[in-house]
Amino acid sequence: MKLSYGYILGVRKRIRESRVLVNNTEYGTGQDSPLFDFNVIETATNNFANENKLGEGGFGPVYKGRLPDGQEIAVKRLSRGSGQGLKEFENEVELILKLQHRNLVKLLGCCTHGEEKLLIYELMLNKSLDAFLFDATKKGILDWEKRYNIVEGIARGLLYLHRDSRLRIIHRDLKASNILLDEKFNPKISDFGMARMFGGDQIQETTNRVVGTIGYMSPEYAVEGKISEKSDVFSFGVLLLEIVSSKRNNYFVDDDQAPSLLGYAWTLWKENRVVELIDPSLGSSLSYTEVLKCIQVGLLCVQEHPTDRPSISSVISMLSSNANLPSPKQAAFFGGRSLEESNEACSINHLSYTDLDCR
Secondary structure, eight states: OOOOHHHHHHHHHHTTOOOOOSSSSOOOOTTSOOBOOHHHHHHHTTTTOGGGEEEEOSSOEEEEEEOTTSOEEEEEEOOTTOSSOHHHHHHHHHHHTTOOOTTBOOEEEEEEETTEEEEEEEOOTTOBHHHHHTOTTGGGGSOHHHHHHHHHHHHHHHHIIIIISSSEEEOSOOOGGGEEEOTTOOEEEOOOTTOEEEOTTOOEEEOSOOEEOTTTSOHHHHHHOEEEHHHHHHHHHHHHHHHHHOOOTTTTTTOSSOSSHHHHHHHHHHTTOGGGGSOGGGGGGOOHHHHHHHHHHHHHHTBSSGGGSOOHHHHHHHHHOOSOOOOOOOBTTSSSSOHHHHHHHHHHTTOEEOOOOOO
16 A cells, blocks of 8 residues: 555645655755655665664564664664554654654654655664563663653653643553663653544544553453543553563463452552562662552552543652552452453454564
8 A cells, every 4th residue: 555645745744845855865854854765764774684673563673774974763664464554654654743752752754665664763772661671681770760760751751642742642552662762761652653633622532443452451442442541541550560560561461369460569559568569670779669659650540440540640740749649449450340351352343463572
């Protein structure tokens, strides 16, 4: 499927008429995000050489490259067998060109050439959060100061998407592999192919096409297709508990007592053993006050019902305040609607997986 000439012209107009020369290397930089010439990207990645491949996910492979001016880039190349496609490509270009925040990955431009569809980003030297958090050796690099900075950065990025940008964006696929880390381990939210834009007064939307990643989706979205800001808040809560524990939400999938990290965290909370959730590799680097607060906020974010979850602005206030926090109720997917029930409902709604585990 090819992008229409009209669509390309529309993108050109929206990027404020950046200068793009097809056979030369002038493509523009800075705030204007241009359409790149395919030959420039092909050269930058050494013809998409395997040694430049950073990883592969739902969209397709991701390659490292270097532009003629020396700037390093990451190139997402849509694969023909991808679970995503033209709609997600257009969606990411349309949205991220309009969004600028220090905690959102910067899209430098896009490229279309026959069947080829490429997205060109700034290169994140430390790849993605999951590459460190769930690696037995590398997780030790993430001391508590780095982890807390990552938590705060993700929250600020979400606040921008939900409230502070000129658009209102629900990400819908917030997870550890979609949090990229720069050379100083500052987090940047990436992958907006599944994101949904809301109108000014819109609070919720229902979709028949549930997309995302099992383990990060809220119950009302996975089961009923209901999308809201609280869907992202739920995903943020899962991330928060993963960051504290260095365990994936599906780590306990074969455990009858704790079918998920959420269930395990809730059990420990009830039994006043919540310190057992903390990743031992944190050692003496942690602040128990901050860690315990993060666990409590994480549990508040993964409540069964959206109305019981805080907004992301409230989350930021909780993290920065010394005030007493509300007590969480039982976490979602732990009793009541089970994870298995949610999986079954998702299959009915044609759930598509968008895992991009390595950048």
